[in-house]
Amino acid sequence: MSGKLNEADTETLEVLFRMLSQAIEEAGADKERLYLAKLSMVMASHIGDVDVVREATTVALQDL
Amino acid sequence: MTQENPPYFEYTHYPFVRPPEMSGQRETRPVVIVGAGPVGLTAALSLAHFGIETIVLEIRDCVSDGSRATCISRRSLEILDHVGPGPAITAKGIWWYSGSTFFRDKKVFSLEMAHSNTDKHPPFLNMQQCVFEQFLVDACLANERIDLRWLSKVIDLTQHDEAVALEVETPEGTYPLEAQYVAAADGAHSGIRQKLGLRFEGTSYEGRYLITDIELETDTPAERRVWFDPPSNPRSTIIMHCQPDNIWRFDCQLRPEEDEQAELDPERLIPRVQRHLDDIGETGAWQPVWSSLYKAHCLTIESYRHNRVCFIGDAAHLVPIFGVRGLNSGVEDAFNLGWKLAYALRGIGSEKLLDSFDTERVAATHENHRQATKSTWFMTPPGQGFTLMRDAVLSLAISQPWVRGLINPRQAAPFAYTDSALNGRDQAEPTDGMLPLGGVLPNPMVRLKANGAWTDGHLLDVTGAGFVGLVKEGDPSGADENVGAIADEGLPVRRVALVSDESGASDGTAVCDPTGALGELLGVSSGILVLIRPDDHICARLVRPDLSALRNALDTALG
Ligand SMILES: Cc1cc2nc3c(=O)[nH]c(=O)nc-3n(C[C@H](O)[C@H](O)[C@H](O)COP(=O)(O)OP(=O)(O)OC[C@H]3O[C@@H](n4cnc5c(N)ncnc54)[C@H](O)[C@@H]3O)c2cc1C
Numbered sequence: 001m002s003g004k005l006n007e008a009d010t011e012t013l014e015v016l017f018r019m020l021s022q023a024i025e026e027a028g029a030d031k032e033r034l035y036l037a038k039l040s041m042v043m044a045s046h047i048g049d050v051d052v053v054r055e056a057t058t059v060a061l062q063d064l
Numbered sequence: 065m066t067q068e069n070p071p072y073f074e075y076t077h078y079p080f081v082r083p084p085e086m087s088g089q090r091e092t093r094p095v096v097i098v099g100a101g102p103v104g105l106t107a108a109l110s111l112a113h114f115g116i117e118t119i120v121l122e123i124r125d126c127v128s129d130g131s132r133a134t135c136i137s138r139r140s141l142e143i144l145d146h147v148g149p150g151p152a153i154t155a156k157g158i159w160w161y162s163g164s165t166f167f168r169d170k171k172v173f174s175l176e177m178a179h180s181n182t183d184k185h186p187p188f189l190n191m192q193q194c195v196f197e198q199f200l201v202d203a204c205l206a207n208e209r210i211d212l213r214w215l216s217k218v219i220d221l222t223q224h225d226e227a228v229a230l231e232v233e234t235p236e237g238t239y240p241l242e243a244q245y246v247a248a249a250d251g252a253h254s255g256i257r258q259k260l261g262l263r264f265e266g267t268s269y270e271g272r273y274l275i276t277d278i279e280l281e282t283d284t285p286a287e288r289r290v291w292f293d294p295p296s297n298p299r300s301t302i303i304m305h306c307q308p309d310n311i312w313r314f315d316c317q318l319r320p321e322e323d324e325q326a327e328l329d330p331e332r333l334i335p336r337v338q339r340h341l342d343d344i345g346e347t348g349a350w351q352p353v354w355s356s357l358y359k360a361h362c363l364t365i366e367s368y369r370h371n372r373v374c375f376i377g378d379a380a381h382l383v384p385i386f387g388v389r390g391l392n393s394g395v396e397d398a399f400n401l402g403w404k405l406a407y408a409l410r411g412i413g414s415e416k417l418l419d420s421f422d423t424e425r426v427a428a429t430h431e432n433h434r435q436a437t438k439s440t441w442f443m444t445p446p447g448q449g450f451t452l453m454r455d456a457v458l459s460l461a462i463s464q465p466w467v468r469g470l471i472n473p474r475q476a477a478p479f480a481y482t483d484s485a486l487n488g489r490d491q492a493e494p495t496d497g498m499l500p501l502g503g504v505l506p507n508p509m510v511r512l513k514a515n516g517a518w519t520d521g522h523l524l525d526v527t528g529a530g531f532v533g534l535v536k537e538g539d540p541s542g543a544d545e546n547v548g549a550i551a552d553e554g555l556p557v558r559r560v561a562l563v564s565d566e567s568g569a570s571d572g573t574a575v576c577d578p579t580g581a582l583g584e585l586l587g588v589s590s591g592i593l594v595l596i597r598p599d600d601h602i603c604a605r606l607v608r609p610d611l612s613a614l615r616n617a618l619d620t621a622l623g
Contacts, residue, residue, distance in 0.1 A: 037456035045466065 003055045070130030070277065070354040072311050073194050077125045080215040085232075085239045092227050093119055094409050096243035098218045098256060101128065102193065103377030103394035104249030105200035109147035110402025112209035114529050114598065116409055119241070120204065121216040121232060127197035130354040131275045134190050134305050134313050135288075135388035139478040140395040141185040142507060142524055142600070147399070149203040153196060158306050159186035163288035165471050167458035169295055173471040175288065182509035184522045188475065190286065190307050192277070193391065221246065221259050221373070228372045245405055246373045249398070254379035260370055264363035266433065269384070271444025272318045274327055276355040278337060280312045281348030288473065292442070292458050296339035301443060303386075311353065314340070315385075317444065324357050360384035360444050362433045369422035374401055381429045386439040389432045389476045396479070397425050403529075403598040407622065412556055416623030420486050428479040435474045442471065478504045481601055488595070488604035488617045498587045505600045506585065511576040513569050523582070524600060526573055530556040531618065532596040534575075534588050537561040537568055541591040541608040548572075550614050557595070557618060562588055597621060 008016065020039075027035035044053045069075045083089075095111055097104045100122035108118045136157060144150035163175030177187035204210045219238070220231035230241045248256040257264075286306035294302055303315040314337055318327055326332060333355060341350065364381040368374055377394030404421045407413030445451040460467045481487070481502035490501050499505070505523055512521040526532060533547035538561075547559045561574045562583055569576075577583050587605050588594050595604040595617050604617040 033452060034455055034459060037452045038460050041453065041456050041460060041467070042464075 004049065004052045005055050005059065069126075070192075070194065072277070072279065072309055072353055073130070073192065073198075075126045075194075076198070078214040079125070080235050081213070082236060083119075083211075083213060083216075083239065085241055086234075086236065090240075090242070092242045092244060093117070094243065095119075095245050095247060095405060096121065096228075096230060096241060097247045097249055098230075099249035099251055099377075099379070100124070100197075100201070100204075100212060100214075101249060101251055101377065101394075102133070102197055102200060102391050103379075103398050104247065105197065105204055106143070106147065106395050107247050107249055107376060107398035107402055108204055108210045108212070109149070109200065109207065110143075110399045111406055112207050113147045114403050114406030115209075116406045117209045117211070119211045119213060119243075121213050121218055121230075121241075123215070123217040125214045127194045127201060130192060130194055131277050131313070131356050132193040133196070133385075133388070133391040134192065134307055135392075135475075136189045136191060136196065137388065137392040137476045137478075138185045138187050138189075138507075139476075139504065140392045141189060143395055143399045144200075145184075145524070146527070146600075147203075147402075148207070149199040153191065153199050154185055154189060156195070156199070156308060157189035157191035158286045158308055159189055160286040160288070160306070161187060163290070163473065165473075166289070166291045166294065167455075167462065168293050170462050172458055172461035173468050175473060175475075177475075184507055184509070184524075188388070190305055192307050192311065195308065196391075218250070218255065221256055223371050223373065244372065244409065247398075247401060247405075248373055248375045248379045249377050249394075250379050252378040252382055254375070256373065257365060257375065257379055260373065262365045262370070262375075264361075264365060264382070266361065266363040266382075267437070267446075268363065269360040269440055269444045269446060270320075271360065271440075272324055273358040273360075273444075274316045274318055274324070274333070274336075274355065275358050276314045276316070276333065276337065277307070277353050278312050278314055278350050279310055279353055280341070280346065280350040281310060282312075282346055284346065290473070291340075293455070294340065294343065296343040297336060302340060303443075315358070316340075328355055328357065358385065360386070360436075360440055362436055362440075364426070364429045364433070366426075367422050368397075368425055369418050374405070374418065374421060376401055376425075380425070381432075383429070383432045384436045384440055384443070386443040387432070387436050387474045387476055389436060392476045393428060393432055396428065399599050400425055404623075407556075407598075412622065414623035416485075418623075420484060420623060424481045424484050424486075427481070427483065431479055432476075439474050480504065484601075484603070486597070486603050486621045486623070488606070488620050490605050491607040492587045492589075492592050492605040494587060494605070497585070499585055499602060501603060501605065502601055505596060505602065508582065510582070511566060513566070513572075513574040513576075516571075518566055518576075523575065526560050526575060527596055527598070527600050528558070529598055530558055531598060531621065532560050533557050533614070534560050534562065534586065534594045534596060536583070536588060536590055536592075537563040537570065537574065539590055539593075543591060543593040543606070543609055546609060546611050546614055547593060549611060550618070555615070555618055556598075557614075595621065 165173035301317040305313040361382040376397035383389040404417035487501040535544045
C-alpha cells in the first residue's frame with residue numbers, strides 16, 4: 001500500500017479479519033452483498049477522507 | 065385504455081383561422097414562438113407582459129394529452145403571477161409541503177419543505193399538465209398582444225441577417241411568415257433544433273417507468289410518496305402524487321425483464337396498481353384513466369441562442385422528471401428570454417442581453433442536470449453498483465439519520481445567476497445568509513404602499529416590467545434621491561423604499577420592514593441600493609451610488 005492508507009500490524013489485522021469474517025457469516029449467504037455494501041458505506045463515511053477511500057477502492061479492485 | 069384524451073378533463077378543440085399572411089400580407093413580426101406547450105405559452109405571456117406582440121404556432125388544436133408534468137414550483141407560480149394566469153392556477157392546484165420515502169415496509173426519510181400560512185404560494189403545487197396548459201391558453205386568448213394559431217406547423221426555417229423566414233403548414237395550405245426573432249419551444253423532438261443541425265448531448269438512462277393516472281376515492285393527504293422495493297412490486301420503485309379532482313399519479317419502475325408493452329395492458333396494469341393500493345391501505349373505488357411510458361434523460365444542446373433563434377424548454381434541454389425540473393425550468397427559460405427579447409426589440413437593452421439569456425439558462429440546465437443526476441442514482445440507478453449501494457443506503461437509513469441526506473429528492477429550486485455578465489460588483493460586504501447577486505427575491509408577506517395607500521401584499525408585487533432600485537427611505541447618502549433622478553431621465557427603473565414603520569414613508573412605492581429582516585436578507589441598509597431586474601433577480605448592490613454609478617449598473621444589466 002502507499003498514499004494515505006495506513007497499514008495495521010499483523011495482530012490487529014488478525015482481529016479485524018476474524019471480526020469481518022464472522023459478521024459476513026452472520027449476515028448469511030443471501031444477504032452478504034447487501035451487508036458488505038452497507039459496511040463499506042459505514043466505514044467510508046467514518047473515514048470521511050475521500051482520497052483514502054478512493055485508494056481503498058482501487059486497492060481492493062486489483063486482481064479480482 | 066390509452067384514449068384520445070384523458071377523461072378527467074374536458075378538451076376544447078380550437079378551429080384553424082386563416083391568418084392575414086394567407087391573403088398576401090408580408091409584414092415582419094417581432095417574435096414568432098413555435099410550439100404552444102407550457103413553455104411557448106409562458107414565453108408569449110412574458111413577451112406580452114413586457115410589451116411585445118407575438119404569434120404562437122401550434123400543430124395541435126388543443127392542449128396536450130395526460131400524464132405529463134404534475135408538480136409546479138413556487139418560482140413558476142411567481143412568474144405566472146407576473147404574466148397573468150398565476151392566481152387562477154394557484155387556486156385550482158393542490159398545495160403540498162412534505163414527502164415520505166419508504167424502503168420495503170419501513171419509512172426511511174421525511175421531506176419537510178419550509179412554508180408559512182402567509183405564503184402566497186406553496187413550495188409545490190400539483191395539477192395535471194393539460195389543466196395547467198388550459199389556464200395559459202385562456203390567458204393567451206384573452207391577451208390582444210398574442211395571436212395563437214392552432215393547426216399550424218412550422219415545416220421550414222431559414223435565418224437571414226435581418227430576419228428569420230418560416231414556412232407554416234395548415235389544413236388550408238402553407239404560407240410564409242417572417243419574424244425578427246424566433247423562440248423555438250417545439251418540445252423534445254424539436255424540428256427546429258434538427259433543422260439548425262444542433263445535437264442533444266448528455267446521458268439517457270435505461271430505467272423505464274410506467275406512468276399511470278388513476279381516479280381514486282380517498283382522504284389521504286397530498287404529499288410526495290416514494291417506495292423503494294415495495295412488497296407489492298419487489299425490486300421496483302413507486303412514486304405517488306395527488307392531483308386535483310381525485311386523480312392520483314402512480315409511477316412504477318419496470319424491472320429489467322418486464323416487457324413495457326405487455327405491462328401497459330390493463331390485464332397486468334390493474335393488478336399491479338391494486339396490489340400497491342391494498343398494501344398502503346387504500347380501499348376506495350378506483351379506475352385507471354391514462355397510462356404511458358417514461359425514460360429519464362439528461363440532455364441539452366450546447367447553447368440556446370443561435371443568432372435570431374432562441375431555444376427554450378424541452379427543445380433546449382431534457383431533465384429527468386424526479387426533481388420536477390422539466391416544465392419548471394422551461395417556465396424560467398421563457399421569462400428570462402421574455403424580458404431580454406422585449407428590451408432588445410424596444411431598443412432599451414442591447415442585443416447582448418440575448419447572449420446572457422444563453423449563458424444564464426445554460427448554467428441553470430447544468431445545475432439541474434447535476435441535481436437530477438444525483439436523483440437518478442436512486443430513482444433509476446445507472447448500473448448494478450449503483451443499485452446495490454442505493455439499497456445499502458436505504459437499509460442503513462432505517463436506523464442511521466446521517467445517511468438520509470442522500471435520499472433527498474432534490475426538488476427544483478430557483479437558480480441564482482451568480483456568474484451573470486449582467487451582475488455589477490457587489491460593493492456591499494455580503495454576509496452569510498444575504499442573497500447573492502444573481503439570486504431571486506424571496507416573496508414574504510409584507511405591508512406595501514402603492515398609490516398612496518397601505519395594503520397587505522407580497523414582496524414580488526413591487527416588481528413590474530422594469531428594474532427596481534430598492535433603498536432605505538430618505539437614505540441620506542443620496543442613493544434614494546439619485547435613483548429617483550435617473551428614473552426621471554427615462555431609464556427603466558423605479559424607486560421602492562424600505563421603511564421601518566408605515567408612517568415613515570414619503571410618496572411612491574414603499575415596503576414596510578418592521579424587524580429589519582428583509583433589509584438584512586437583501587443587503588439594503590443605510591447608503592446601499594439594491595438593483596432588481598425585471599425578472600426579480602438582483603444584479604447590483606451599490607454603496608452610496610452617484611448618478612453615474614447608477615447609470616453604469618443599469619448599463620451593465622442591460623447588456
Ligand atoms: C411523465 C412525465 C412527468 C413529468 N412531470 C413533470 C413535473 O412534475 N414537473 C415538471 O416541471 N416537468 C415535468 N415533466 C416535464 C414536462 O412535461 C416538460 O418539460 C414540458 O412539457 C416541456 O414543455 P415545452 O413547452 O418545452 O414542450 P412540449 O410540452 O413538448 O410542447 C411543445 C409543443 O410544440 C408543438 N410543436 C412541435 N413541433 C412543432 C412545429 N414544427 N410547429 C408547431 N408546433 C410544434 C407540439 O405540438 C407541442 O404542443 C414531466 C414529463 C413527463 C413525460
